[in-house]
Amino acid sequence: MSHHLVEARGLTHVYEDGTIALKEVTFRITHGESVAIIGANGAGKSTLLMHLNGHLTPTRGEVRIGETPITKQTLPAIRRTVGLVFQDPDDQLFMPTVYDDVAFGPRNQGLPEAEVGRRVYEALERVGVWQVRAKPPYRLSGGEKKRVAIAGVLAMVPDILVMDEPTSGLDPHARRQLIGLLGEFRHTRIFTSHDLDMVLDVCPRTIVLFEGTVMADGPTGDIFADDALLSKCRLERPLAMQGCPVCGRGPD
């Protein structure tokens, strides 16, 4: 049995006010895959992410992590398996120091303090910010905050990494560095993003959501080459696949 599988079967979610956020969403993501979930605002991306970590309960259908369906009983195990990085690091970082924040997850797992220390060191080293461990999170730059937020999740040693808009709010250099980092991970990875160039760099596979349904699921290159699909879903080609705005030359 592998913990690294993520499967949605006929996942439907209707909010209390009657808004249908997801309609019969079905996909299967296997071990080590890096998958982007893209779509216009309101397409259902965030709702879908909330289901992968058990924050929402499906109106119909189910989500399975490995061979385990997400239920109230399996929730603690699911949350150990699936690490969710939030879009705004300020929502995730709330402990007084970076060290304590990254240690929050491992301590909740009930690990001995020596092991917690090792996990914190490894996670902060992995994302390259061990040197800021004693600082309060609110004193960090946007890029550092993002890295610490990722470290906080890595320290729980999840099999599956789920990230909501990993590159939003980062300057070009921090964004480029983060894309490099995301490419190095060997976890099963699921990203939502409007940064389609990042998707092109990091995710071989893309799922397109539109008004709560899966409009396409396939190799990223094919999806970004389908202009009719992109236009229907209120998306467009990544800049790297558009012609040069200065000389008009097409992409290589």
Next chain:
Amino acid sequence: MSATAAITGLLDFRRLDLLATGNSALHRLDPRAHVTVTLVFVVCAMSFGRYTVAPLLPFFVFPIAVVAMAGLPVAFLARKVAIVLPIALLIGLPNPLFDRESLLSLGGIEITGGWISLLSIALRALLAAAAAIVLVAVTGFPAICGALERMGMPRPLAVQLLFLYRYLAVLGEEAVRMTAAREQRGGDRPLSIRLYGTLVGRLLLRTWDRAERIYLAMCARGFTGDFRSGRAARFGVPEVGYVAGWCLFFLLLRTSDVTHWLGAAVLGAVQ
């Protein structure tokens, strides 16, 4: 000072939290020791009669000693403590109006019971605030909640307390953002009651949303209502000594008039 700066200063919880990560001998004590000492302190200092003034003064030794031993920033904490003073004065202000019985006379000026009880209320408010703020600065709020739970407080109550504190900080941050946005667009004009109501309502909703996201993020990292600070919880000899020492001191101050003795001793030495 702009309103934004005022709110930022008032709700500087983050710095208070950060102080608790220090590593003095006092910081290393089990949080239960600090909580117990603070509770005994508050009960002893608050249980004096309404006209008590002089016997309250030696109680200031406690917060001052803790600040000195733990190496906490005096000016920062003093500002935090001073916040309660206007509230205490507001509560005590009617006293001089209603209680006009003269209790003592200083150089021909009659001092009424009302003025003395007002002074007593102010001193007690300062003592209680000083003890509470010093407790948070040396222990950290999550550790205090954990200690209360281990001392028998029902867990749901302890968790509520933790979130109350956490979300108060969130509320402060949202308030700063909203105030900044208002000042940006010509906020010099006084707020009408209606606009004020709208702003407060918006603030509540925004805080609510953000609090929910923070809670989700905590759950995503395995939070189930347990407090784990990383410091080993051990109520050993240092803790017993710390608690016993301070409690004896407070009981002494409570049961005998130390100020009077000191005064008498000093006068005796002078004569």
